[in-house]
Amino acid sequence: xxxxxxxxxxxxxxxxxxxxxxxxxxxxxxxxxxxxxxxxxxxxxxxxxxxxxxxxxxxxxxxxxxxxxxxxxxxxxxxxxxxxxxxxxxxxxxxxxxxxxxxxxxxxxxxxxxxxxxxxxxxxxxxxxxxxxxxxxxxxxxxxxxxxxxxxxxxxxxxxxxxxxxxxxxxxxxxxxxxxxxxxxxxxxxxxxxxxxxxxxxxxxxxxxxxxxxxxxxxxxxxxxxxxxxxxxxxxxxxxxxxxxxxxx
Amino acid sequence: xxxxxxxxxxxxxxxxxxxxxxxxxxxxxxxxxxxxxxxxxxxxxxxxxxxxxxxxxxxxxxxxxxxxxxxxxxxxxxxxxxxxxxxxxxxxxxxxxxxxxxxxxxxxxxxxxxxxxxxxxxxxxxxxxxxxxxxxxxxxxxxxxxxxxxxxxxxxxxxxxxxxxxxxxxxxxxxxxxxxxxxxxxxxxxxxxxxxxxxxxxxxxxxxxxxxxxxxxxxxxxxxxxxxxxxxxxxxxxxxxxxxxxxxxxxxxxxxxxxxxxxxxxxxxxxx
Numbered sequence: 001x002x003x004x005x006x007x008x009x010x011x012x013x014x015x016x017x018x019x020x021x022x023x024x025x026x027x028x029x030x031x032x033x034x035x036x037x038x039x040x041x042x043x044x045x046x047x048x049x050x051x052x053x054x055x056x057x058x059x060x061x062x063x064x065x066x067x068x069x070x071x072x073x074x075x076x077x078x079x080x081x082x083x084x085x086x087x088x089x090x091x092x093x094x095x096x097x098x099x100x101x102x103x104x105x106x107x108x109x110x111x112x113x114x115x116x117x118x119x120x121x122x123x124x125x126x127x128x129x130x131x132x133x134x135x136x137x138x139x140x141x142x143x144x145x146x147x148x149x150x151x152x153x154x155x156x157x158x159x160x161x162x163x164x165x166x167x168x169x170x171x172x173x174x175x176x177x178x179x180x181x182x183x184x185x186x187x188x189x190x191x192x193x194x195x196x197x198x199x200x201x202x203x204x205x206x207x208x209x210x211x212x213x214x215x216x217x218x219x220x221x222x223x224x225x226x227x228x229x230x231x232x233x234x235x236x237x238x239x240x241x242x243x244x245x246x247x248x249x
Numbered sequence: 250x251x252x253x254x255x256x257x258x259x260x261x262x263x264x265x266x267x268x269x270x271x272x273x274x275x276x277x278x279x280x281x282x283x284x285x286x287x288x289x290x291x292x293x294x295x296x297x298x299x300x301x302x303x304x305x306x307x308x309x310x311x312x313x314x315x316x317x318x319x320x321x322x323x324x325x326x327x328x329x330x331x332x333x334x335x336x337x338x339x340x341x342x343x344x345x346x347x348x349x350x351x352x353x354x355x356x357x358x359x360x361x362x363x364x365x366x367x368x369x370x371x372x373x374x375x376x377x378x379x380x381x382x383x384x385x386x387x388x389x390x391x392x393x394x395x396x397x398x399x400x401x402x403x404x405x406x407x408x409x410x411x412x413x414x415x416x417x418x419x420x421x422x423x424x425x426x427x428x429x430x431x432x433x434x435x436x437x438x439x440x441x442x443x444x445x446x447x448x449x450x451x452x453x454x455x456x457x458x459x460x461x462x463x464x465x466x467x468x469x470x471x472x473x474x475x476x477x478x479x480x481x482x483x484x485x486x487x488x489x490x491x492x493x494x495x496x497x498x499x500x501x502x503x504x505x506x507x508x509x510x511x512x513x514x515x516x517x518x519x520x521x
Contacts, residue, residue: 020368021408029411031361033404047293233293241286 043219045159051232052090055120056174057156057167058148062119065166065195071115072170073177078105078112080178087221089175091123092228095131102134122149126239129231146240162198165207169194172210181217264521268514269316272484275510276316279491280309288498300352304341305494308334312487312507315480322480323473324441324452331479332438334486335430339418341490342425345497351414357406358413363397365408477515484508 023034043049050057060068079088082101087093107113121137122145123130155163169191175181176188190206197203283305290298311334321327344351370390377383397403414421422431440448455469484507495502 020364020371020403024408029409031365031408031410033407035405036407047295230293233295234291237286237290237292242284244284 041219043215045164045215046157047233048226048229049214049218050153050157051229052092053156053167053171054123054152054232055091055094056170057152057163058122059116059119060163060167060170061148061152061155063115065170069170069173070110071112071119072174074107074110075112075116076174076178078107080180081106088178089171089180090225090228092130092225095123095228097134099134099136121145127232127235129235130228150240159211160207162194162203165194165203165210168214169206169210172213175217181213183213187213264518265319268518269319271514272316272507272511273313275505276309276313276487276507279487279504279507280306282502282504283491283494283498283500288500290498294349296356297348297352300344300355301341301494301497304337305490308337308341308487308490311337312483315483316511319475319480322475322477324448324476325471325473326441327479327483328438328441328448331482331486332435332442334483335435335438336418338486338490338493339421339425339427339430339435340414342427342493343414343421345493346424348497355413356400358409360397360401360406361408363393364403364406365410367393367397367403481508481511484511 021031024031025034025037026032056068056072059072062068063071076088079086079094079097082088082097082105102113105113117135117137120132120135121140124132124135124137125140125142125145126149156167158164159168172181172183173188173191176183187206187209190202190209193200193202193206194210284302288298292298311330315321315327315330321330340355344355367390370386370393374383374386374390377386394403397406416424418435419428419431422428422435439445450466452471452473453469454466455471456464457467488506488508491506494500
């Protein structure tokens with residue numbers, strides 16, 4: 001696998017011939033970027049998408065990338081058997097699963113229930129406002145659950161780093177697997193390189209392809225569905241206080 | 250005592266130094282108190298608390314740095330810092346009137362300015378003949394770019410060539426309902442920043458006394474006594490931002506104001 005020429009992903013920009021302000025247009029006292037005239041809405045991965053993918057991040061964090069996907073796949077298949085129309089890739093949708101639906105859920109392509117219960121226990125215990133009644137985790141040390149959440153958010157919420165790219169790659173793979181998304185074979189093939197050869201040109205290409213694929217699908221499917229992301233980020237202030245060095249310098 | 254008394258000879262410098270160290274700790278403690286989970290921050294719109302936290306600490310930094318440099322407590326340099334403090338206060342209070350939009354605009358302006366600098370450096374680096382200088386410039390540019398892209402993709406950033414708020418400080422003061430802040434503080438302090446005649450003639454010229462010279466002026470660096478009132482003012486501007494912050498978040502902390510801490514502490518030392 002070819003290594004990227006530079007370890008600094010953006011530094012080439014200052015060396016390249018194309019000026020940074022190329023394509024900008026002046027409007028009174030502003031230089032507008034070339035994309036400003038396009039009709040697009042901004043979606044924040046961290047603020048709006050990541051909280052909905054937290055379930056997958058916890059699974060990947062708990063069991064590793066490949067075993068995690070092997071657990072998440074039959075889980076998603078089983079969910080889409082309940083209804084093909086519901087967006088089961090969103091945590092807020094999974095949270096609506098009733099205990100009865102969970103009990104009746106078959107494990108056709110492999111066991112996943114125990115692993116799902118273990119991985120998602122922090123969500124059920126730390127965010128009671130979300131629901132997740134089907135999980136019924138035993139009461140246990142909340143500090144440990146909060147620590148697990150903090151670790152997973154820290155690891156997976158940056159979409160430009162390997163874990164974040166793997167999370168998005170996992171999401172795209174699952175959507176393709178359950179038939180909700182048509183994805184070119186080379187995108188699926190490239191997902192593997194994100195975790196097998198992080199930092200390689202192949203992995204970088206695959207990462208940007210899955211990011212673009214996810215954002216295109218997400219924006220079309222989830223406009224104005226930001227209730228859980230807002231609850232999640234706002235609740236986190238009470239879940240765990242600010243971490244910083246308090247000493248006077 | 251009045252806080253305009255000269256403090257550079259008596260009492261002992263040690264005592265004053267220790268007191269100023271305590272003042273620095275007090276400012277830190279006021280900031281720390283507002284830096285935690287007791288403040289109802291809306292983390293979904295994290296840019297808003299981030300901007301206010303930054304401006305509060307900026308105001309604290311300016312009063313601390315001034316406190317640590319008593320030789321600056323005169324009309325030569327301190328007004329530059331005080332004007333910065335007034336502007337910091339106006340900025341924060343103006344953003345508080347429409348925080349979601351204005352905090353985002355404030356951040357965008359900063360990112361745009363950094364992008365503009367980067368763009369200028371791009372040409373500079375290309376034309377630089379000295380490899381060592383080129384390397385140094387490249388390293389700075391890379392740092393700058395990393396800082397930008399850690400917050401937003403560089404291609405999506407507009408560059409605002411005007412003022413960040415789209416209006417003057419005077420207009421901002423009008424909107425926050427505090428025109429006096431502009432008239433009696435911002436404008437007088439600006440004379441030092443811009444080196445205008447009312448500052449330069451007083452602080453940097455001396456009239457030639459030769460009657461044959463028609464009172465022309467000579468270069469002069471005027472000696473000014475250290476004025477503790479300048480330091481008290483900086484404490485006051487810090488407090489004003491703390492009050493605005495507390496009002497915005499409806500906080501009820503009862504910590505002593507920096508101005509009271511400074512004034513009472515200094516008075517105690519002078520009375521000993």
